[in-house]
Amino acid sequence: MGQTNSYRRALLLLALAALSCNARAEWNNPYPAAEEGKNILYTAFRERPKHLDPARAYSSNEYDFIAQIYEPPFQYHYLKRPYALAPLTAVALPRPAYLDTQSRRLPPDAPPAAVAYSVYEIRIRPGIYYQPHPAFARDAAGKLLYHALDERALAGKYAIADFPRTGTRELVAADYVYQIKRLAHPKLHSPILSVMGEYIVGMKDYAATLTRAYADVAGGREDGVYLDLARYPLAGAEAVDRYTYRVKIRGVYPQIRYWMAMPFFAPMPPEAERFFSQPGMQARNLTLDWYPVGTGAYMLTVNDPNRRMVLERNPNYHDEFYPRAGEPADAGRGLLADAGKRLPLIDKVVFSREKEGIPYWNKFLQGYYDRSAVLTESFDQAVRLTGSGDTDVTESMKQKGIRLLTSVAASTYYLGFNMLDPVVGGYGERARKLRQAVSIAIDYEEQISIFRNGRGIAAQGPLPPGIFGYEDGCAGSNPHVYDCVRGVPRRKPIEFARRLLSEAGYPDGRDARTGAPLTLYFETAATGPEEKARLDWMRKQLQKLNVQLEVRATDYNRFQEKMRKGDAQLFEWGWNADYPDPENFLFLLYGPNRKVGADGENAANYDNPEFNRLFERMKNMENGPERLAIIRRMLDVARRDAPWAWGVHPKLFTLEHAWVLNAKPNNMANNTLKYLRLEPAPRARDRAAWNRPVLWPVAAVLLLLAAGAAPAVIAYRRRERTVRR
Amino acid sequence: MIAYIVRRLLHAVPILVGVNLITFALFFFVNSPDDMARIHLGVKRVTPEAIAKWKEDRGFNRPLFYNAAAAGADKVADTIFFRHSVRLFAGDFGRSEDGRDIRREIFQRMWPSVAIALPTFAVGILVYITFAMLLAFFRGTYLDAWGVVACVGMMSVSTLFYVIGGQYLVSKLWHLVPISGYDAGGLHALKFLALPVIVGVVSGVGSSTRLYRSFFLEEIGKDYVRTARAKGLSEPRVLFRHVLGNALIPILTGVVVVIPLLFVGSLIMESFFGIPGLGSYTIDAITSQDFFVVRAMVFLGAVLYIVGLILTDISYSLADPRVRLE
């Protein structure tokens, strides 16, 4: 017996030792101890970016990185609303010069029909330098050091950091022209080539020229092919001098300036492309698509998309300062405290890959991520709705000093009716009433409260708030779905929808002629088990009209295929704006842009001549009362026809800890990291306070094991004794 | 022995061709090259010309298995299947859709997988054998009976519950280890590994302990054990000296087949705990429908499985001289 006692004593001692030792430090800190207290921002990314080449990247998770690295000529002003463009590397925002078909100059107020070309002349600031990069490294004689590498020289080199020497070069206008040409590169498959082919003069032919030229240069090789774009001129983009270049556009297209604020139009040094297209580079995963080379505030120093991406301050970053003016309320929110300071304000940004929502959220609560998007699941914990429908963080969050930032995204999720469908489509009174009835029945306010926890607003039309043409309150509400009650739009009662349905020929959800119950088919790309609840809810909505909804969930590919063929009846889809202009939303309903036959983005295949005519007029106008009037008429037409059940404009909620400063949600700008500031000292303090390890369970488990061992030992001894006897 | 291994490896070739054929057929039935193009060109503003160009660029404009338009051997050779299969056998997995070399990626992601799977495997075997020995030692007593019931209970719980519960208690409530993630090197890495390994071991306790216990009991029932006991050896000595060694043979030969597969990692553990290993690589590839990665992983899995089978046969022949490799 004495022996077991000593075991127990030893275990107890062990447990006590574990309890006393180091109970102060955070055991669950996922970062190395050496990073403690440094000016490093920690954040997360969910999906690994596919492309970091500015000619290819087109999704927000890619822009999170490359917008900090590549600098197009323009950017969105960080603080001003409505969104306004501001120069970034350009000296100023250019005004277009209009030319007629003979390339004669026209006055700025020339009618759009007379304008054959518009020319944008962009002047960039001198003295901007690229980040340090081996592609620019030169030897003593001034020759590029790493531009004739053979297998031997490449041995052991698997990352950019493996090249010991780096160099830099001044940014010149030719780099911008080079990048515009790259959009037509046959191997890059730039997603905007077809759009730009419509506008930039000579782009379509240029793509064909490059395809031929590439085949000649490559001669069947797959690796190490460099196509020198400088040898092939492009009519629509040319460098005028070292710091000036011109872009020539067909017709009038003011939206081109928004495009030129996207990384597609960022400069690309030809040296970088030549460096990465040497033989053997691609086999080592050294490509321009993975190692960006830019002039931006940050440069990518660790590139492990499975685990961690690290951006570090670009030592060659040009003079750029925190804006001195913003919206009137900004000063009060402390957003102007750093006005005039040199950017960037944070030394290093660590992005960790976080695929699952729950760990992401918990690490945020533990202080290991500085910012977090609010997940639906954790919403109740984080946010409470104040009486007036506003939102604020809950008490427990407030005690931690967590702040909430909200903004309505420039996007829309909608339920579309296929206008080509014999049941729900068409422009007759019957189908229109059916669509309106369905639009009323689907209670998006409830969907927002159940599935989005209030993070969104029910749409009254395609335009989300913040886009010109959106109107608040009853003035901007959809009279076919909403009533105006005491100045607030309220969804029409379900009885009204039932009446509409019966007028459409389906009294009580059954075909008046045949008596067959009405069944509608709903296409969705939501196949995961987590979508079940929402699909159930959708069925419940139509059940209110006694209409059966059959959900046909397929993968996204199949869904797109069906949309392209026009095989759908009801479907749900969404749109994220490329730029803050109503044209970017209303074109989703423009007839010639329909999906079936024209492969456009108008998935409902809505084609109303009046709407189309108005769209063509509205498209190229400057914002003003005249444009607003046209937009209002367009919205009236579309709301009456109801090709969509106008769904939801999602609200974006971001939470941030007290030690993150200067954050203002900006749904257009992506290069916002440079404005943020961080206070490492309070962070270290809070992290320590929130993460004290709880050790009694460890002790309890040990004790339990010991207690479990005791009867075994006893039984063993008893047995030994009987055996001996 | 060497001749045997070489012959087995040669036998593997038709199997791998078959595996490849199945993967191809299934994947291309799901995903036409058009679908792949659409996925990889992104969501917005994709035109049919862009898709056609992408397919041509990747060589997906060829027929799948049989090219009627070509002449002679090219009828088979100038097809998607042939062009993409031959290289696999040379260890060239090609590149994934985001342009990364798959072989390098596999080499990189193998280590996190091993870092989780190997300790789970090794610690697991030790723990299970210990428990099984305990139960076998107390066979016929209430300890054994309840132990077996506990085992059955534990194996009736889905792995998902172990993971969810472990994360909730250990990481969320008690702040003992990071809830997920991975870092290479040193003590710092240990705190990421602790929870997945513990959860992995615990979730296997029920079934393995019960299985190993039956191995022990079978051994204990044999004549030589009775003889040993009759010689007057104490029970522990009998267990350790005779039974353990002999019962280890079925245990070890049974697990040899999974050893090579440890490199491929565990899909569930890796995605729950955010381990950047091959398991999560596979899941990512399924969700993003990256055909080349899926195919490479299937191929790798098949190769390792076959290696495992060969190892099993060899270990049988080592354990039991009566079994000859023929």
Add this chain to the structure above:
Amino acid sequence: MPFQLVFLWTDVLIYVLLAAVIGFGLYAARHEHLRAPWRLVARRPLAAAAAVVLAAYAAVGLLDSFHFHARLAGGDGRYSAEVRSLLDVLAAPLRARTEKTYSAPFATHAYTKETVEHPDGRVAREYPRLEHGGAHLEDPGGRAADIAARAALATLAGLGLWAVAVAGLVALRRRRGETPASVWRRFARGEDEIPWRTLLVTLGVVLVLAANAVGLSFYYHVFGTDQVGQDVFYRSLKSVRTGLVIGTLTTLVMLPFALLFGIAAGYFRGWVDNIIQYFYTTLNSIPWVLLVAASILSLQVYMANNPEAFNTTAERADMRLLFLCLIMGVTSWTGLCRLLRGETFKLREGDYVQAARALGASHGAIMARHLLPNVMHIVLITVVLDFSSLVLAEAVLSYVGVGVDPTMESWGNMINGARLEMAREPMVWWSLTAAFVFMFGLVLAANLFADAVRDAFDPRLRK
């Protein structure tokens, strides 16, 4: 007719399975060599208890396997497009009593605060009363007493039912000249060959639990409600069928292949054996999750391309379930096939096979008459052992996103949804708990039962 029967694919297979089980039971009852091992199984108290629990699950699953379209009101003979099952009808109150969103088990108030407009125009954020859960209570404060009273009543009802069952059994088992009291004593002391005491106690527990669940679920949500306000208890009941179908039909569909190929490979050896071995090694070397994923995705493609073949959501979900069974059968088929091949290898050298061959029996006859009956115990053991692992596998597949249809109730889908609920504060634990309890009950019972079957049938263990 007030309804129009619908035969889903899995329904038909379940009927086939049921018929086969009953047929086998009747056959086995008449043949002593088959009866003996089953008697061994029945003698094990744990196995008997497990059998009662399994029977309860099977009853729920069977009730959920009779599908029909209900007739629409209006009298023109049209039927609703919706497919219902017998269970749906029995549990209609549960299905209809949906709340707006989450509520805890036995709650009277919602889980989340809502903006409520009071009659006096005051607007406040508060927890609203539930529409159905505890709605009969004037004062929610009296909830505990109400629950206790109703539970006591339900327990009494359950005990009453149990008493009826006991009385029936006693009458049935009474030997000539025995008083009921002595039969009862015989049961209670466990003097019979069959452990009636355990059986009856288990039956009693099951009945009382069921009575409580039924009695209380009319007034409360015993397992709470989920995100869209559906009763979690109802969802768990609906999941029973999915679990059973996966566990049983998977082995049913793979059985013919495994038997044919396994026995043929072992009997003919040579090139037949080589081909079959090649076939299953190839299939085996593909990681099974990938195989399942690819197959399920293929099915989705097929269904997307042929929407007219699947009219209702139920049919599509059913097709996917069947396909899942098929593909899991293909992957688990190889293990049994290898076992059978090995066993046949040994058996074909046996005297009686040699004798039959010498007498000129055809290959088919030898395989069917002499080999098949002698490997059936392996089949049986594999089937019962596989059952629980298949039920567990369903949950994992749902997690990977290639499990049963998202519109179908299953424990895997419930667990998956619940993972996100765990992060809520206060935690939504009831869906996870319900899935755990129901799943654990089934798998535990199946495992215990399988153990007994293996012990009874495995000749190695029998000695």
